[in-house]
Amino acid sequence: MKWWQKATVYQIYPRSFQDSNGDGIGDINGIIQRLDYLQDLGIELIWLTPMYVSPGRDNGYDIADYYQIDPIFGDLADFERLLKEAHQRGIKIMMDMVVNHTSDQHRWFQESLKGKDNPYHDYYLWRDPVDGHEPNNWLSKFSGSAWEYVPALNQYYLHLYEKRMPDLNWRNPQLREEIYQMMQFWADLGIDGLRLDVINNISKDKDFPNDTFETPSDDGRNFYTNGPHVHEYIHEMYERVFGPNNFVTVGELSSTPVSEAIRYTNPEREELSMAFTFHHVKVDYTGGKKWTLGQYRLSDLKRILSQWQTEMAAGGGWNALFWSNHDQPRAISRFLDDGQYRDQSAKLLALVEFGLQGTPYIYQGEEIAMKNANFTSIDQYQDAESINAYHQMLADGISEDLAIKILQQKSRENCRIPMQWDMTANHGFTTGMPWLQPVVADDYSVATKAQAPDSVFAFYQQLVALRKTEPVLIEGQYQLLAPEDEAVYTYQRQLGDKKVRVIANFTDQTQQRANAAVKAVMMSNYPDQQLTTDQITLRPYEAVMLEIE
Structure with missing residues (x-):
């Protein structure tokens, strides 16, 4: 049994966790200030969402420099101090890594713009126009075409996500070598693992065929999700980085069937430690579409969770268990009751999650029953995906009122409002102006709710401890x-x-x-x-x- 199979992971979204300098953005020194809190909760592993240098088009998932901490969070010296302080408390650190794409401000992409003969041009996926149009009909996850035209080169580059986040060309062995060297840099600093963003999208069909659009999911993903060489590339990562450094790794594997998740996580294959999959948090997608006002059936939720429980175990795979994260609304608001039965609902979700087989993840604030942001105007959103979806809904004839209600239910901005530490100004998150403003006053905070013996926090403490002593739960x-x-x-x-x-x-x-x-x-x-x-x-x-x- 691996240590991470009994451990509990705590996800920190750094810009919303704790601000130490009053600029309204959470930072590394703020995380250090709260390590005792996480130790008290019983956490053994922290997952940090990206803190690299970034223009922030996608809140740090658009990396411009893999080797530097963005100044809004601190610097490398701060990060090394975080590693030291966490390790002294028996807490390991897992960094988020994005290697499907970079920011268009990354040096590699800036070089690739200089010409087709530039060696960095082949670090990205460039294609010539087809009949004067995009190379194919693939759609971006952020709405619109997945291709962006550059007139100076008379070529399009692929961006599965925001248009200023070009996809990398994993067929290029020199690119892969650069990626492995960069990962080793962080391993040498002392990190304990990596969470790999959209890692199952790194291998695209080299022919870039059109998709059929016969179902809502036919947006191109049939030709890049779990693509032709993805297992080969991840095994290569394991041989070069994960294995030698004894890393714990988790892959974000959206739109992945159980059979593929088993291949990614069966230890005999030497790829990943565990899998983040999302079928259970798409249970309220009406007709398979996210941007709808959806309801869910408990029997569907149970069926999905149960399939992953039984089939992953039978195939030797391993689940990462979660209800919420930085890309998902708060589950307490989404699936249960964040009003009269708020505490009971939060504890129910915790108990169901921790009883399942896999490694449980707590997203910051779940342990004090934080709920959705409930923004009432598009002006309060900063998330590019949510803003683009809103305007697409209006273009599709959906009323402004309904579009806002859908965002209130489905937007990932719901879980990004700052952590609620106490009942002082801005819930103790910052002495300045928070980068993202919560709308509704809320009396739930660590100071007001965590200390009681029957609190949600204490319930999580008991569950974290229970998993360490009950082999039946593992x-x-x-x-x-x-x-x-x-x-x-x-x-x-x-x-x-x-x-x-x-x-x-x-x-x-x-x-x-x-x-x-x-x-x-x-x-x-x-x-x-x-x-x-x-x-x-x-x-x-x-x-x-x-x-x-």
């Missing part, structure tokens, strides 16, 4: 019970003679269900769970973890 076989139940999610984990059952009421109505003989109540999000021998009564959003006879 290695136990998963079984879904009552799959068609639209109100209650019940599953069981078993290792040898030990059986653990998780039962969670996803509704605001009291539910009664038949129950097995219970040996002990391991965890409950209500303080006074009462069990009879033949049935269990679940109050609104009540969840329990039981040891079964």
Whole structure:
């Protein structure tokens, strides 16, 4: 068993975590100030979203210099101090790495613009016009064409994301060599692993065929997601960097079937440690489309989670477990109740997640039940994806009011409002003006909510500790019970003679269900769970973890 299979990861979005100098943007010294808090929570690994030099077109995922910390966060000396301070507390650091694309301000791309004979031109994916138009019909994830025309070269470059984020050409061995040397630079500084952004998109079909657009997902991804050489490239990364440095790695694998995720994460293949997949957080995509006001069925959510639990285990793969992250709305607002039953809902989500097989991730603020931003005007958004989607919705005839409601439900800006530390100005995040302003006053903060013995924070503490001592939660076989139940999610984990059952009421109505003989109540999000021998009564959003006879 690997250490990271029992550990809990805490994701930090640095610009929204803690500001130390009053400029309104979180920074490295702010993270250092809060390391004791994370140690108290029981965290063993921190995932940091990008802090490299960047023009900020996509909040740091557009990297202009892989070797330097952006001055808004600090400098390399600050980062080395963070590594030292974290390691002294038994906390490892995993950096976010983006190698599918760079910023158009990166030196490589600036060189590639100088001409087709420049050696850096082949670091990117340039193509000549076809009949005076784009090379194919692929769409950008940020709306519009995935191709940008450069008149001086009479060529288009590919950008699967924002137009100022050109895709790299992984077929070029010299590019790959530069990537591996850069990763080794950070390994030599002392980082413990890498989270690899959109890593399953790095290998494109060399013929760049048109997509069919027969389904909402036919936007080009059929020819670059889990592409022809992606496993070869990642195995090469493992041989050059991951293996020699004993890295923990997690790949962001959107639009990836279980069979492929197993290939990425089965240790015998020497690729990645674990997989971030997103099928469960697309359960409220109406007709497969994100920008809709969607509802979800609990049976669908259970079916998706259960498929990944059973098939990944059978194939020797490993899941990264999460409900929210920097690219997803807050799950408490999305799936449950962030009002009257806020604490119970937050604990329910935690209990369901930590009972599953995989490595659990806590996104900053989940441990104090932070909720969605609930912005009421497009002017409050800074996220390029959300702004582009808003204008596309208006162009498609959707009303402004409905477009805002959809953003309130689906925008990734929802989870980027600053961390709520206390009830002073700006929740203790900064003494200045926050880079992103929360809209609704909220009395939830670390200072007001984390100290009580029955707090959401304390509940997470107990779950983090429990996973370190209960092998059944790491290695136990998963079984879904009552799959068609639209109100209650019940599953069981078993290792040898030990059986653990998780039962969670996803509704605001009291539910009664038949129950097995219970040996002990391991965890409950209500303080006074009462069990009879033949049935269990679940109050609104009540969840329990039981040891079964």
